[in-house]
């Protein structure tokens with residue numbers, strides 16, 4: 001029996017340079033989508049996939065994330081005194097979503113380096129990584145954990161992107177296995193369009209065996225001078241199989257302003273309490289702008 005996947009790592013220590021000026025003082029992982037910060041959607045996704053223990057990789061100026069998942073006894077008491085029991089319970093439950101821990105990455109040296117800081121906490125068991133700025137509406141993580149139960153190998157989420165966009169992503173060459181699964185044969189970080197081996201892009205969900213930590217330790221800075229997780233994965237490929245879990249929709253890169261707007265629209269339309277009024281706002285805007 002493969003060991004169960006219990007732990008998740010959420011790297012959230014980056015500088016967020018694509019979301020300035022907002023991200024100067026407030027982490028982009030705290031951007032609100034309606035009434036919850038991005039990181040809350042991500043933690044909820046992990047918990048729904050069966051994760052019990054979460055390590056958030058953070059940095060200075062990002063303490064607000066810790067506060068969000070802490071108890072706030074004073075606020076709970078005020079809500080209860082006002083007869084707002086449901087709201088009080090919602091606030092209290094945030095502190096109990098999972099066993100949440102924090103570790104700091106002193107310097108943003110890259111995603112591979114950030115994941116490496118989780119080594120002591122993760123220990124010798126398989127774990128998942130959810131990027132702190134990538135929100136998924138589809139149960140991709142759950143599918144990846146199911147794949148691990150069958151193959152006992154690392155898995156990465158992959159999505160086809162338009163050819164000219166592949167140079168913004170880690171790129172995978174792969175062979176079909178069956179269903180959503182493929183077997184990864186090669187990896188390259190941010191390839192030029194002319195040399196990209198495919199248009200399959202790595203999207204912010206990973207499941208790793210603990211061997212990835214030795215590979216990270218041996219990885220030198222790559223593209224952009226950062227320690228790239230794609231390079232560590234390429235090295236892992238020489239000793240262990242790596243699967244890809246393919247999916248085609250429901251992913252939002254919250255580090256990108258246009259994707260953030262798309263998320264607000266899609267999530268707003270999903271909210272029963274807000275959708276009727278929100279639909280009217282959208283229809284009015286479409287008419288006013290002559291969009292149809």
Ligand code: UTP
Nearest residue numbers: 011012013014015016017018108109110132133
């Ligand atoms: P990104 O490259 O999207 O984030 O990394 P960034 O570097 O903060 O953003 P830009 O490109 O400057 O706008 C994906 C995730 O990995 C984390 C980020 O916080 C983000 O959630 N990350 C990245 C780290 O934790 N440490 C790093 O050194 C780099």
